[in-house]
Amino acid sequence: MSNARPLPPSLSHLRTSTAEPDRVAYARDLWPRHHLSVRAGRVANHRPARIVWPASTAEVVEIVRYARDTGTPLVPFGAGSGVCAGVLPTHDAIVLDLKRLDRIRHIETGGPWVDVEAGHMGVPFEEKLEREGFTLGHFPSSILCSTVGGWIAARSAGQCSGRYGKIEDMVLSLECVTGEGEVLEASARTSGPSLVPFLVGSEGTLAVITAAKLRLQPKPRVRAFAAYHFASTEKGWDAMRRLFQAGLRPAVARLYDPFDAMLARQGSVKRAKSKGEVAPGLGGGVLRTLLKSPGVFNGLIDGLGTHLLGPAQLVLVFEGDQLEAATDAAEARRMLEAEGAEYAGEGPAQKWFLHRYSVSYRQAPVFAAGLFSDTIEVATTWEKLGDLYNGVRAALGQHVFVMAHLSHAYPDGCCIYFSFAGSAQRGRGAAEDAGWDAACEATYDAAWRAALRAADAAGGTIAHHHGVGRSKAPRLREEIAGGVEAFAALKRAFDPAGILNPGALVPEPKPDPYAISLASAPAPGGAS
């Protein structure tokens, strides 16, 4: 039962709920560790006291001022697709769901730019822009279940970042409500002071983003698809580097290591042949057994090598007008073949494009089979990419089965996206005795600790586009020296009462009844 205090009569016009189904629905985002909790029977432990659905910036101001005056934690909420526990309400918190702020206020065709409210969902937003002849150029894998405000708050990246950049490259100005309950219009500037760099990526901790002016691009008239094979992943990323440093800007450039490429060749999401097939079965049992010894499994895959798994595969998509896309695709082919790449036709790239949002739907059967899966996206400069790739892969590989692809390339570096799957690893001691799910959680935490430590040691960033939330918060201090103290100063300036999403980005100093600290937990089995 909710312990929400009654709202004053002055706020009676707000749409709000303290009903149990709503509190359960808003108790979490899509952090995979939550899935483990649910599987273990701990359903929606982080239920907020109340949910409010404002329909205007003025209503956001009202609820923020109420929260400030009463010291009530306030958690801004888009569509809940975050994967780092950016949403983890405490029992006294109000969740502020912004999806009713869903208007396009204006499209400036001469800019071109758009003024859009933060709660607009991704797909309908892009569809509206395309009907007007434009694109934002932002296509995150979560586009079906994420909002414009969520993209900005988490510093998101889309699949076409090679041409259009990340979301921070699209923000011209932001309308937001500070923790003081004041409306702020913050503009990006190229040669002057700007608050936009602080607000983008602030994950609801500094202000509630209510609208944004975002640059637009003409809707592309054509796309040119191509795929290339490389003898090794390293040769592939060296070719990606050369493409971007030569000034080419493929909208999509994704390099898959041999195992990931083999999976991509075999197909995307497989539909169940009959009802109920997603339940744990023989395949799940075999996987559970194999993943108890991930080091052996990873070694086996490595041992197969490219002669059995096949080559590393680079997928490229150029887009724009007819001449631009064709010219750049031809130039890329000339460069890549000169580097020894084998042209693999348009098919693999078209296949990827067709299934580009499907990967998010692979997770549920994995958890249902008693396993777990997750992803970590790290980045660094080209010079350190090998150390980062090998370091994180080796660290994860002690605990889970791991594969990788490289996406989001830039002239000075690249993002590596590791996907991993695991189960209750052998030798988890007390956790193993406590049961399968507890042992899975112990393995999951150990894998994450090892991966983040390895990313830091290799000089990489712990997050390229998923954000920090609470799952990576204990590592922010190592990533940016002085960053935690600087953030605290920003927090006091934007949100003096400390009501906005407390605990995200930087762990709360006071005990949090719901917090799970990955930093303080002991390393099970001493193996991390």
Added chain:
Amino acid sequence: MLCEVSADTPLAELEAFLGTQGCSLGVGAIEATVGQWIAEGAPGARDPFADPADHLLAGLRGVLHGGRTVEIRPCPRRAAGPDFAGLFFGQWKRFGDLTSVWLRIAALDAPATRRPMPLAWERNAKLNAGEQKLLGAIERELRK
């Protein structure tokens, strides 16, 4: 390609050195140190809106006026909270001073941007009252 350079290096000196290595920042003759140039928002540098995949400033080390050191290791992009480079870039030394920076450089014969993307937008709009108030508050809090 990146170069790490001390903030007190004259920009012209840096460009001359890069030229001997076959590289350039692509900046004309500007009389300023690298630190001053970055603090003023790198006037004359390539327009960040022209090529969204490319950034000038990849990392930095600086000291805030309150005495704390901030170090951002070079990386093309990150999503690790707010962009703390914003404490220095374009802030005209309001919050602190740079010690060194990592800058993206290009080969002299490589065009940094093959096809600039046009944008009609006021890139340096006048600060409004809300922005001024918050910049002042941040300045005070950073000194604590």
